Each structure stands twice: as structure tokens, then as C-alpha cells.
Amino acid sequence: MEEMASNLNHFHMKILKTCITALLFLGICQLTYAQDGESQNNNGGRLSGSLESNANFFMEDTLIGATNIPQYDRQLFGADAWLQLDYSNWGFDMGLRFDLFNNSNLLNPNASYSDQGIGRWYVKKQIDKLGIAAGYLYDQIGSGIIFRAYEQRPLLIDNALYGVKASYQLGENWEVKGFTGKQKRLFETYATTIKGGSIEGYLDGGEESNWSIAPGFGIVHRTYDDALMQTIVNTVNTYSVVDSIAPKYNTYAMTFYNTLTVGPWSWYVEGAYKSRDVFFDAFATKTNRDGSLSLGKLRAETGNIVYTSIGYAQKGLGITMEVKRTENFTFRTDPFVTLNRGMLNFLPPMTRVNTYRLNARYQAATQELGEQAYQLDVRYKFNKHWSFNANFSNITLLDGSWNPFDNGNGLLYRELYTEVMYKYKRLYTVTAGVQMQRYNQEIYEVKPEVPIVETFIPYVDILYKLSRKKALRLELQYMIVGEDEKASASFGENLGQDYGEWLFAQLEFTMAPHWTFTISDMYNVSPGKNSPVDNDNDKLRIHYPRVDVFYTYKANRFSLSYIKQVEGVVCTGGICRLEPAFSGVKLGISSTF
Amino acid sequence: MKKHILLLSLSILLLAGCDENMPVIDCLSCPSNTTTEPPEDEDRRVIIEEFTGVRCVNCPQGSDEIKNLQAIHGERLIAVSIHAGFFSTPYADNIFDFRTPEGTDIQGLLGEPLGYPSAVIDRKIFSNENELQVAQASWAGHIAEDLAIAPKVSVSLDASWNDANRQVDVTVSGAAFEDVNDELRLTVFITENSVFDVQLTPDGINNNYEHRHVLRKALSTFDGDLLTTEGLGVNEDYSKTYSYVLPDIWDETNCDIVAFIHYGGSPGEVIQANEVHIIE
Numbered sequence A: 001m002e003e004m005a006s007n008l009n010h011f012h013m014k015i016l017k018t019c020i021t022a023l024l025f026l027g028i029c030q031l032t033y034a035q036d037g038e039s040q041n042n043n044g045g046r047l048s049g050s051l052e053s054n055a056n057f058f059m060e061d062t063l064i065g066a067t068n069i070p071q072y073d074r075q076l077f078g079a080d081a082w083l084q085l086d087y088s089n090w091g092f093d094m095g096l097r098f099d100l101f102n103n104s105n106l107l108n109p110n111a112s113y114s115d116q117g118i119g120r121w122y123v124k125k126q127i128d129k130l131g132i133a134a135g136y137l138y139d140q141i142g143s144g145i146i147f148r149a150y151e152q153r154p155l156l157i158d159n160a161l162y163g164v165k166a167s168y169q170l171g172e173n174w175e176v177k178g179f180t181g182k183q184k185r186l187f188e189t190y191a192t193t194i195k196g197g198s199i200e201g202y203l204d205g206g207e208e209s210n211w212s213i214a215p216g217f218g219i220v221h222r223t224y225d226d227a228l229m230q231t232i233v234n235t236v237n238t239y240s241v242v243d244s245i246a247p248k249y250n251t252y253a254m255t256f257y258n259t260l261t262v263g264p265w266s267w268y269v270e271g272a273y274k275s276r277d278v279f280f281d282a283f284a285t286k287t288n289r290d291g292s293l294s295l296g297k298l299r300a301e302t303g304n305i306v307y308t309s310i311g312y313a314q315k316g317l318g319i320t321m322e323v324k325r326t327e328n329f330t331f332r333t334d335p336f337v338t339l340n341r342g343m344l345n346f347l348p349p350m351t352r353v354n355t356y357r358l359n360a361r362y363q364a365a366t367q368e369l370g371e372q373a374y375q376l377d378v379r380y381k382f383n384k385h386w387s388f389n390a391n392f393s394n395i396t397l398l399d400g401s402w403n404p405f406d407n408g409n410g411l412l413y414r415e416l417y418t419e420v421m422y423k424y425k426r427l428y429t430v431t432a433g434v435q436m437q438r439y440n441q442e443i444y445e446v447k448p449e450v451p452i453v454e455t456f457i458p459y460v461d462i463l464y465k466l467s468r469k470k471a472l473r474l475e476l477q478y479m480i481v482g483e484d485e486k487a488s489a490s491f492g493e494n495l496g497q498d499y500g501e502w503l504f505a506q507l508e509f510t511m512a513p514h515w516t517f518t519i520s521d522m523y524n525v526s527p528g529k530n531s532p533v534d535n536d537n538d539k540l541r542i543h544y545p546r547v548d549v550f551y552t553y554k555a556n557r558f559s560l561s562y563i564k565q566v567e568g569v570v571c572t573g574g575i576c577r578l579e580p581a582f583s584g585v586k587l588g589i590s591s592t593f
Numbered sequence B: 001m002k003k004h005i006l007l008l009s010l011s012i013l014l015l016a017g018c019d020e021n022m023p024v025i026d027c028l029s030c031p032s033n034t035t036t037e038p039p040e041d042e043d044r045r046v047i048i049e050e051f052t053g054v055r056c057v058n059c060p061q062g063s064d065e066i067k068n069l070q071a072i073h074g075e076r077l078i079a080v081s082i083h084a085g086f087f088s089t090p091y092a093d094n095i096f097d098f099r100t101p102e103g104t105d106i107q108g109l110l111g112e113p114l115g116y117p118s119a120v121i122d123r124k125i126f127s128n129e130n131e132l133q134v135a136q137a138s139w140a141g142h143i144a145e146d147l148a149i150a151p152k153v154s155v156s157l158d159a160s161w162n163d164a165n166r167q168v169d170v171t172v173s174g175a176a177f178e179d180v181n182d183e184l185r186l187t188v189f190i191t192e193n194s195v196f197d198v199q200l201t202p203d204g205i206n207n208n209y210e211h212r213h214v215l216r217k218a219l220s221t222f223d224g225d226l227l228t229t230e231g232l233g234v235n236e237d238y239s240k241t242y243s244y245v246l247p248d249i250w251d252e253t254n255c256d257i258v259a260f261i262h263y264g265g266s267p268g269e270v271i272q273a274n275e276v277h278i279i280e
Helices: A002-036 A070-075 A226-237 A485-491 B002-016 B059-076 B101-110 B136-147
Strands: A045-058 A077-089 A092-104 A113-127 A130-137 A161-170 A174-185 A188-200 A211-223 A250-262 A265-287 A293-314 A317-327 A370-381 A386-396 A411-424 A428-439 A453-465 A470-481 A500-511 A515-527 A543-553 A556-565 A568-572 A575-579 A582-592 B046-052 B077-083 B118-121 B133-135 B156-162 B167-175 B184-192 B195-201 B204-211 B214-218 B225-228 B237-245 B255-263 B270-277
Touching: A045 A070, A070 A077, A070 A092, A130 A174, A161 A188, A188 A226, A226 A293, A226 B136, A293 B059, A293 B136, B046 B059, B046 B101, B046 B136, B046 B270, B059 B077, B059 B118, B059 B136, B059 B195, B077 B101, B077 B184, B077 B255, B077 B270, B101 B214, B118 B136, B133 B136, B156 B255, B156 B270, B167 B184, B167 B255, B184 B237, B225 B237
Parallel strands: B046 B077, B077 B214
Antiparallel strands: A045 A077, A045 A582, A077 A092, A092 A113, A113 A130, A130 A161, A161 A174, A174 A188, A188 A211, A211 A250, A250 A265, A265 A293, A293 A317, A317 A370, A370 A386, A386 A411, A411 A428, A428 A453, A453 A470, A470 A500, A500 A515, A515 A543, A543 A556, A556 A582, A568 A575, B046 B118, B118 B133, B156 B167, B167 B237, B184 B214, B184 B225, B184 B255, B195 B204, B255 B270
8 A cells, every 4th residue: 555655656746747847848938939929049049849750550460470469469559759849048958858658669679668758858058167957968978888878769778867967168178077867767767876977188289280189087986776785685695605796886987088180090099997896697607506507697797898999081091990898898777677778888889880671680789798899991982983891890709719710609790891882973873792791699689509690692772863853772682691500400401591591672762852762672582490481381481571651841751661571680879689570550750840 | 287187086086985885695595594494374475477488598597597596485486487478479399388368468467578588576566677577687686575575464275176077176265464455356376387398498499398387277367356445454364266177188286276465456566475286
């Protein structure tokens, strides 16, 4: 009963908070409106905003695995929406965002989530050299390795810091900032408290020199709350002596970073260290009470990460080399949260961001507990017609080899991507190349006993301008994969790895400035181990068609899509998760005003 | 520049000066700290409803963890494995379809997991969680937390088995230890242990995997039969009986009756539970 009353109070508080916030915001807007009429920009004030809305109509397709979740079984419809309003006046910036999730599959692709309310509010003010902000804040230190409060809507990540921030300009080129608060958890916050700060600056050799440096130092301090610590203690209490750890309430993460620029060269380096932190390692061996071993336990270790990027850019040539080594650098608000939840930091991905459908099918999610990686990217523009890009990345576990030809244990991901572009006047552009990958599906998708997926993908993209406003674009990709010998032996015929070989074709017709139509098909030409079978246990060659219509009018964009999509890893901004197959219709609206 | 260096030095000094009193860790897993005594009526029992599926590669890892926790907590930890959701569609080689309509309804009631292994403990949202489904990492902690709470009611189980018609008759009874002024409901399950069938594991498909405490049937409605809308006064008792004929394919010697009292509404936190073999 007490708990019910507490929940009720909490609910009332939530409504009250929402109402007060909304009223305050509307009151301010109303005040401005009343003063100056209907202009968006009046009395120095400016009201702007955006709406993003997605509606999904779920159409069950058991053949491709789009089934067994509430949306396919009974709900049939799901929607997500974000309405952001921003207002600036009297030196203040303030904003309010309404979030809605209605039988949404964004939070958990295998489940349904419904809730709505004020997802964000903030107030900011610059007072001479002092900047202050309160509310739900997005910010980061350095490249985000020790702290990044950010939003990725496609994966429903909203790691805003609910708290306050102050910054101060130290001279012309230096700024110090400090913040404290809690991390947002949907419409609540985590109980863990966070505080941190950084100092960043910029120095150069003067007008005659060609060098500059932009150094920075940051620190973040996280303190677990009592209830969470009790859960940790209760958990560790069940461990055997060999697995027992001594958890601490407080963890500190600190980082030093600098960008040195000399002429065409640019060198970014960041080194970070995390004091002893409790985290869950799903692959760590635990000794059970009966002496048996199982996987998954809390560990308490220090962490470190080194990341560097060297770039050279001059006269059509651009070269970038990146190296990163990560060890025990998971940094979360709560050691028990998993996947994309409760992340305080962001570890930059070390692979190329591929956009073509088949080229992007296998993507390497950052392994925060341990990986070493390097990436080389070269771009060269020969002349106004021809240009070239090559990218090579190699990611291994900490005990893996740096040798790019070593396919031994520890290899997580390797990719060679080449691209040649030919542009003929403004009439047409042809982009073509090949991509080769090695992808450790066992680790990235937790699929047991599967081999490293080996792909070879030739592709071509032809853009042809039919007229000044009309254009036609054709995309073709073919994915060849290696053989899964174990699966072939048990199935009795040659089977490719994962889903086998694919053909993807897309035709896009654009009528500027309003309409774009696309039609595409991803066809499982030669089914692999994981491709569905029919009643006779024969592998099926399934089509995954997609039709899209996009309409853009001024700052409004509408999309309507019919989609059949195979399961796969979806990444956005370097954060990835395994998404199940989808079958249905999607309607999207995005608008800024 | 001097100011900046000073600031940096101060930060590092502040860090160096930080120390804390660390919590004390016991070793419940150590033989000296574990009890094998069966619990009394006044002892709290906790129920863990594990959501699983034969296609869920990581679920055996969760089942192993439950086995380990049962070894630590003995009969005070009652487990039910509910096959429902995305990974529960049987393979062609499966002997059993472990899915049940009640299991699907319960998953709808308690919510789908974010990932697997996942379980609901005492149908309770714990203070540092925002949903009922919790990942394996936090099971041990939440179970210990609830085991420390005294039960408000007792749950006694009496099962009698008729071999001739394969019928089990169950009486669930008990009384309140203190005033409980809320709607109370009773949920009763039949579970089966040691069912050997196909399961995906990290080592591949295992055709002879031992499935434990599989939910076979809910004798009550999936959200519990109403016991009282007004609650129970101190020492006020309750009793309810159920009968069910077991299908031939279930091994009655491996079947258990699980019963738990919980609040009404959704999700209805569990306040006490019990378990008994159909054939002792």
C-alpha cells in the first residue's frame, strides 16, 4: 500500500512537473506573442522548433522472422514522436521537448514500449564570460571517451545529463567548465550522480606561423547510490572467494587530449584512465558453488584507452590514420544495465561508416571491454573527373595480432573498401568499387560456433541527370560470402556463411525539389546457413523488397515506405544493436519551423 | 597559463585525497555461510520467473545461474522458466513446444525483456531498475534483497496425486502475519523439471539439453485468482483448491506445484511463495 501511495505520489509529481514546465514555457511564449503579435521573431525573441514522427504498421511475416512480438501479434501499430520547441530572448535560450512512444519498438526491437511526457527542458544564459545551463543537457569532453551526453533517436538513446553546467572563458582561447547531475533514463533519471569538468584551450604561433595546438583535460566522477551499492554487495556476496571483488562507490575517469596542427598535418591524441570500477563482464568465468563454471560476473578493474588520429590534407590528397586501444573502458551509470543503456561515455568507432545496403550489412560495434584497432583512409582527386578512396580497418581483441594478414584468433573485424568515382560534367556520376570484410559474428551477434563471415562485395552507383530537376540513380551490389563448412556438412549441400549471397538493386527517381521515389530489392540469391527453410527443409530464396516515396516541401519532409527487411546489425553514430527482421509500412514526418 | 596549471594541479590533488569506506563483502557461497535447512512458514521465499526460449543462445547461461543461486539459497528460491516471446518458437526437432498461452499472457503482463537471459523477481520493480525484467547480472542482488524482507502472509501447499486418473489435487492455504489492506491474488503453476529436449547453446544446438522448472500450466488465471479485495487481517486465513489431470507426456515425478500470493493490478508484487513436488 505504501508503495502504491508512493507510486501514485510519484505519478502526480510527474504530471505536476510536466504541467509546471509546460505552463512556464507557454507562459513565456504567450508573453512574447502578446507583446508583438504573430511574428516568430519579435522583441529580439525567436521561437523555433522541430517535429519528428515515425509510425510503423506491423505486418507479420513468419517466413522472414517478423513475428512473435506484441506489435505483430496484436498491437499492429506503433509510433514515436518528438516535438522540440526552442525559444531565445533576453539573453536566455530555453527549450522544451515532448516525447511520445506508442507501442514503440525503438527501445527494445523485440518488445513494445509506451509512454509520453516532457522528454527534455533546458535553460541557458550567457553572462559576460560566464555561461550557465540547467535542465537536460547534451555535452561532451574531448571526443567523448570519458563523458558524452547525447541523443541517438534511431536506437532510442537519450543520455542527457539532468543537472547544471557552468562554463567560464579564461581569456580569449581558454574555457573551463564544470557540471553535475544524473543521467536521463527515459522519463526518469538514474540514481547515480555524476560530476565533472574540463579545461580546453587553443594556442598558435601567430599570424606568420602554420602551427596550432588545442589541448584539453577532463575529469568525471561517478558515485553509486546506496541502493545500487547494496545490490552490488548482495550480488558479490553470492560469489565464491576466487571471484569476490571489493566494490567502491566512487570512480574517476580522466582524459588528456590535444590536437596539433602543422600546415597540412593534423594530429589528435587522447589518453584516458579510469580508476577501479565495478562492471559486468558477460564473458568472464565464474566459479559456482558446486565448483562448476559459468559465464558472466561483476569485475572491478581499472580501465584505460589510447586513441590517436593523424591526418594529412593537401591538393586533392587526404590521408587519415587512426589507432585505438581499449581496455576495460565500459563506463556506465549502473553496472547491471546492458546493451545501449546507461552509457556515460562514447568510444569512437574505428571503421568506415558505410551507407550502401549490402556494404553496411556487417558493422563492427565497439568492444568496450577490450579491443585494439587501426584504420587508414586515403582519398585522392586526380582531376575534375576522377577521384579515389580506399579505406582499411583492422580490429582485434587485446591479444590479437596487428598484422593485417593474420586471420588467427582474436580477429574481430577487418575491412578493405575501395571506391572510384567518375564524374562527367553535370550529366552523370559513376561510383564503383569493391569491399572485402572479415566479421566475427560469434562475438558481435553472440551466435555460437559460427565462422568468421568473409564477404566480397562489388558495387556500382550510377547517377544520371535526366534534366535540371530530374535524376535517376541506380545502385547495384552483390555480396559473395565464404562457405560455412560445418553447416554444409550437416545440411548436405554447400552453404554460405550467415544468410549466404545477396543481390541488392535500387532505382531512385528524383524530381527536385519535392519528390523522390525509390524501389529496391534485396534478394537472397544463394541462401546460407541462417536462411529460412520450407517444409521440405529446402533453403528459401527470399526477396526483401522495399518501396519508398519521399515528399519534401520547404522544411517539411514526409516519407512512406513498404519494407521487408532481413535481421541485421543497425548502427547509428557508432553505436550498434542487432535488429530483428521487419515487415510492414513506415510513415515518417519531419519538420523544422 | 599559470592559473591553468594551478587548476589542473588542484584537480589532481583533490582526486588523490579522495577515499571512502568500502562496503563489507560476505561470502554466502562459502559452505560456512549457507544453510540447507528447509524454510519455515515465517521464512521468506522468493520467486524468479525466467523468460527463455529454445532458440535463445544465452538462456542456458541464465539457467545455470539460477541453479547456482538455488544451491546457495536452497528451497527459499523458487524458479519458473517461461518459454515465450521471440526466441521460443520450437525447432523442427523439438519434442515439446514449451510455449503456453499462459506464458505468453504472463510475458504480456510483465513486459518483454530487453535482452536475454532475463527474469522477473517477485514481480517487483527494484529501486535501481525501471522495469520488471532484469538482466542476469542483477538477479543475485535482487533475490538477496527480497529474501531479507519478512513475508506478510504464509503459503502452505498440500498436493495429492491420483495415479489412476493422473489427477493432482492441490490445496493452497495460509494466514496473514500482519494486516494487509490490499487486493490479494493467488497464482498457481505446474512446472516440470528434467525435460530433455532441443536447446540452442553457446556450443551449438544441444538435442539433449536438460530444461528445468518449465512452466507447463497455470492452474489459476495467468494474472492470479482473486483471494480478497479487502486484504487480510492478522491471523486471518485463506484457502483455495485446484485439480488438474496431467497429460501423459508430462512426467509427474518431475512435476512441481508453485504458488504465490501477490497484490492485484499490474504487475502485482509477490509477497510470499511456496513450492511442492506433486509426488513427494
